[in-house]
Amino acid sequence: MADELLATDGRVIGERAIATRQRLLDATLDLLRRDGVLDLKVVDISRDAGAAPATFYQYFSDLDAAILALSETALDDEVPLVEFLQPPWSSAADIERARAFVQAYSEYWSDHYAVLIVRNLKADGGDVDFRSARSRANLLLLRRMAAMVTAGQEAERVPASLDPFAAAAAMMAMLDRLFTYQTEVRRRGTSKSAQHETLTTILFQTLTGIPTSSTSS
Amino acid sequence: MADELLATDGRVIGERAIATRQRLLDATLDLLRRDGVLDLKVVDISRDAGAAPATFYQYFSDLDAAILALSETALDDEVPLVEFLQPPWSSAADIERARAFVQAYSEYWSDHYAVLIVRNLKADGGDVDFRSARSRANLLLLRRMAAMVTAGQEAERVPASLDPFAAAAAMMAMLDRLFTYQTEVRRRGTSKSAQHETLTTILFQTLTGIPTSSTSS
DNA sequence: TGTACATCAGTGAACGCGCGTTCACTGATGTAC
DNA sequence: TGTACATCAGTGAACGCGCGTTCACTGATGTAC
Numbered sequence: 001m002a003d004e005l006l007a008t009d010g011r012v013i014g015e016r017a018i019a020t021r022q023r024l025l026d027a028t029l030d031l032l033r034r035d036g037v038l039d040l041k042v043v044d045i046s047r048d049a050g051a052a053p054a055t056f057y058q059y060f061s062d063l064d065a066a067i068l069a070l071s072e073t074a075l076d077d078e079v080p081l082v083e084f085l086q087p088p089w090s091s092a093a094d095i096e097r098a099r100a101f102v103q104a105y106s107e108y109w110s111d112h113y114a115v116l117i118v119r120n121l122k123a124d125g126g127d128v129d130f131r132s133a134r135s136r137a138n139l140l141l142l143r144r145m146a147a148m149v150t151a152g153q154e155a156e157r158v159p160a161s162l163d164p165f166a167a168a169a170a171m172m173a174m175l176d177r178l179f180t181y182q183t184e185v186r187r188r189g190t191s192k193s194a195q196h197e198t199l200t201t202i203l204f205q206t207l208t209g210i211p212t213s214s215t216s217s
Numbered sequence: 218m219a220d221e222l223l224a225t226d227g228r229v230i231g232e233r234a235i236a237t238r239q240r241l242l243d244a245t246l247d248l249l250r251r252d253g254v255l256d257l258k259v260v261d262i263s264r265d266a267g268a269a270p271a272t273f274y275q276y277f278s279d280l281d282a283a284i285l286a287l288s289e290t291a292l293d294d295e296v297p298l299v300e301f302l303q304p305p306w307s308s309a310a311d312i313e314r315a316r317a318f319v320q321a322y323s324e325y326w327s328d329h330y331a332v333l334i335v336r337n338l339k340a341d342g343g344d345v346d347f348r349s350a351r352s353r354a355n356l357l358l359l360r361r362m363a364a365m366v367t368a369g370q371e372a373e374r375v376p377a378s379l380d381p382f383a384a385a386a387a388m389m390a391m392l393d394r395l396f397t398y399q400t401e402v403r404r405r406g407t408s409k410s411a412q413h414e415t416l417t418t419i420l421f422q423t424l425t426g427i428p429t430s431s432t433s434s
Numbered sequence: 435t436g437t438a439c440a441t442c443a444g445t446g447a448a449c450g451c452g453c454g455t456t457c458a459c460t461g462a463t464g465t466a467c
Numbered sequence: 468t469g470t471a472c473a474t475c476a477g478t479g480a481a482c483g484c485g486c487g488t489t490c491a492c493t494g495a496t497g498t499a500c
Contacts, residue, residue: 007475007476011475013475013476014463014475014476016462016463016475016476016477017475017476017477020476020477036338036342037255038254038255038338038342041452041453041454042453042454042455043452043453043454051477051478052477052478052479053453053454053455053478054455054456054457054477054478054479055476055477055478057454057455057456058476058477062454117338117341120397121253121255121334121338123401124334124397124398125253125255131401134401135401159418159422159429161414161415161417161418161429162414162415162418162419163407163411163412163414163415165402165405165406165407166402166407166411166412166415166416167415167419169395169398169402169407170391170395170415170416170419171391173390173391173393173394173395173398174387174388174390174391174394176390176394177390177391177393177394178386178387178390180337180341181341181386181390184340184348184351184352185382185383185386188382189382190380190382190383190386194380194383195380195383197378197379197380198378198379198380198383198384198387199383199387200378201376201378201379202379202384202387202423205376205422205423206419206422206423212376212378224442224443228442230442230443231442231443231496233442233443233444233495233496234442234443234444237443237444258485258486258487259486259487259488260485260486260487268444268445269444269445269446270445270486270487270488271444271445271446271488271489271490272443272444272445274487274488274489275443275444279487
């Protein structure tokens with residue numbers, strides 16, 4: 001994208017300013033990770049970035065603007081994940097790609113969870129900008145998943161009772177929520193790899209309807 | 218439970234006070250639904266409940282205490298849902314019970330989503346009390362789901378690659394997140410009943426491994 | 435059946451902090467010649 | 468190769484609001500006789 005960064009007054013900004021802006025974003029992410037949205041403050045962000053509060057307002061009209069900017073960078077990291085779903089999984093061997101997808105998505109999530117949680121929260125709360133940010137991000141993967149379901153139904157492997165889009169949304173929901181929830185699951189003695197294997201199996205089974213090799217215990 | 222309600226100073230409180238406390242909780246829930254956690258204020262709650270701010274502090278040490286109290290009442294409404302999972306689904310006919318479960322869970326969720334979202338948010342953020350509230354609630358259903366997976370594996374219908382607890386958690390995650398997300402899904406032209414049918418199919422398939430009747434399109 | 439007293443429940447008004455936000459300013463960097 | 472000037476970037480200090488929280492108080496209800 002060839003868009004130049006602007007200050008809040010509309011000026012195009014130079015290198016030094018871009019660096020400052022980035023430091024502010026980094027600090028925002030740090031604080032989001034450490035303390036969560038409920039305790040996020042402009043004053044703290046500025047201090048952590050080694051800048052005066054007034055500086056923050058040169059680049060962001062308010063906290064939401066900064067969080068939205070972080071959402072955009074998260075989106076950039078989501079784009080490559082499409083590769084794992086495209087072309088669609090179509091044979092038992094493709095479970096390897098499902099496995100790789102789960103792994104990659106897990107990493108994506110652990111890089112960006114702090115931002116994604118807020119984005120989802122604000123989107124759920126009805127904020128238009130966050131809604132749109134979420135939609136753009138989700139549709140990327142959702143469309144590919146839905147296409148797999150449709151293909152699976154045409155091949156009569158996937159139940160006709162699935163709505164392709166709803167099924168895809170369900171899978172996304174599962175991935176998102178579960179990664180949020182990960183520490184908790186881990187605490188009950190389920191290893192990370194067991195969790196990934198489980199997700200892989202459910203995903204592959206639901207989207208493609210292709211039987212998983214090992215059905216014996 | 219025979220626990221009597223206490224004021225913050227430890228006194229057991231009478232009927233009139235119980236009613237006031239309840240009005241405060243009702244107002245809290247209303248505001249949570251309307252404006253979300255980020256804008257929740259003691260002053261507003263008190264005003265809406267027709268009380269002075271000082272009154273709030275007679276019954277709750279802070280906002281979190283009130284939200285935790287609301288989480289407990291949500292838990293009460295979750296208990297009956299166990300019926301739908303117990304005894305375990307074991308034949309194709311049990312898909313009716315899965316369907317009823319999804320329906321009931323959807324209603325449970327739409328009654329309590331505002332509180333559950335905050336509970337999850339705070340639990341994810343590491344708050345001990347909210348963690349415990351969430352665990353107690355989730356384990357109720359999680360245990361039954363995990364048992365079904367184990368049974369399905371013993372009958373060699375469910376892939377051995379599933380970890381029973383992780384699979385159950387994945388299903389819970391899917392339900393929770395997707396209901397949050399419902400308006401969005403609806404907006405893309407998926408009807409509520411199509412969504413429920415999809416969830417029912419995925420749930421039943423994943424937990425029991427029993428093939429769904431209609432695999433043709 | 436009324437009066438005095440004890441306890442319970444609720445509040446007005448204020449204090450004070452902390453945070454968002456702004457404005458007039460200073461300092462840094464680039465450019466012309 | 469230095470000096471003057473323009474533009475860019477950053478800030479100190481303050482204002483003011485809004486909210487959490489408290490305390491000494493008032494009003495309501497129950498109880499004894």
